[in-house]
Amino acid sequence: MYVCLCKGLTESDIHRVGQAGIVEAEKLVEVLGLNDDECCGRCVRDIQELADLATRKLALQSSNSPRCRY
Amino acid sequence: MKAKEGVIDFLNKILTADLTSINQYFVHAKMCENWGYERLHHKVRERSFDEMKDAEELIGHILYLEGVPNMQRLGAVHVGETVSEQLKADLKSEQEMVRLLTEATSHCAKVGDYTTRHMLEDMVKDSDRHIDWIETQLETIKQVGLENYLSHQIKKEDG
Numbered sequence: 001m002y003v004c005l006c007k008g009l010t011e012s013d014i015h016r017v018g019q020a021g022i023v024e025a026e027k028l029v030e031v032l033g034l035n036d037d038e039c040c041g042r043c044v045r046d047i048q049e050l051a052d053l054a055t056r057k058l059a060l061q062s063s064n065s066p067r068c069r070y
Numbered sequence: 071m072k073a074k075e076g077v078i079d080f081l082n083k084i085l086t087a088d089l090t091s092i093n094q095y096f097v098h099a100k101m102c103e104n105w106g107y108e109r110l111h112h113k114v115r116e117r118s119f120d121e122m123k124d125a126e127e128l129i130g131h132i133l134y135l136e137g138v139p140n141m142q143r144l145g146a147v148h149v150g151e152t153v154s155e156q157l158k159a160d161l162k163s164e165q166e167m168v169r170l171l172t173e174a175t176s177h178c179a180k181v182g183d184y185t186t187r188h189m190l191e192d193m194v195k196d197s198d199r200h201i202d203w204i205e206t207q208l209e210t211i212k213q214v215g216l217e218n219y220l221s222h223q224i225k226k227e228d229g
Contacts, residue, residue, distance in 0.1 A: 001159065002149040010151055042146060 004043040011053055018054030025051045071135060074181035078137035080174035081128055087170055088125040090145035091163050092118050097149055098156040108225030117200055124193055161204045168197045
């Protein structure tokens with residue numbers, strides 16, 4: 001699933017960032033630029049879900065399904 | 071004609087869900103087209119247009135009831151990266167829509183607005199039809215496998 005349409009970020013992008021050690025909500029916002037002018041801020045409303053995704057607390061919905069694009 | 075209490079609020083909530091669905095289904099339709107899944111492209115595009123017709127009716131009805139249609143508000147657009155994800159996201163949106171429509175229908179009956187109630191009941195029928203179609207696709211995928219399913223969505227070459 002896409003988690004931010006403004007930035008074109010997917011669940012796997014968040015997972016990758018998490019693997020690089022960025023897992024806190026505030027850090028994610030800063031590193032991914034979710035608070036800049038190019039982002040509408042809708043995804044920040046669910047920032048805790050993104051933080052959980054970064055720490056793999058949420059299972060990646062797409063991890064077992066074949067990709068059409070990637 | 072003045073609206074009965076709470077009816078405009080419900081109609082605007084449904085309008086928001088509708089405008090959100092139009093965008094979600096339309097981007098899914100275009101992604102399917104881009105992947106070459108011509109059959110899915112047409113089916114999902116049709117669903118997006120159905121939502122647009124509902125939005126048209128809602129806007130007209132809100133104005134008829136002397137309310138202001140809120141075109142500004144939009145919910146979260148859930149875009150799937152794969153066909154399966156798209157179908158599941160759309161199913162969730164349709165189920166949420168049915169929940170909202172049912173709640174609004176009950177409210178209309180309570181305050182005695184039977185015209186709005188009748189209109190919303192027709193919209194529930196459309197959503198039920200959409201849910202049935204999506205559930206069929208998900209069940210087919212389960213039975214024949216994703217790859218077999220997708221191979222039947224591909225555009226036929228000319229000639």
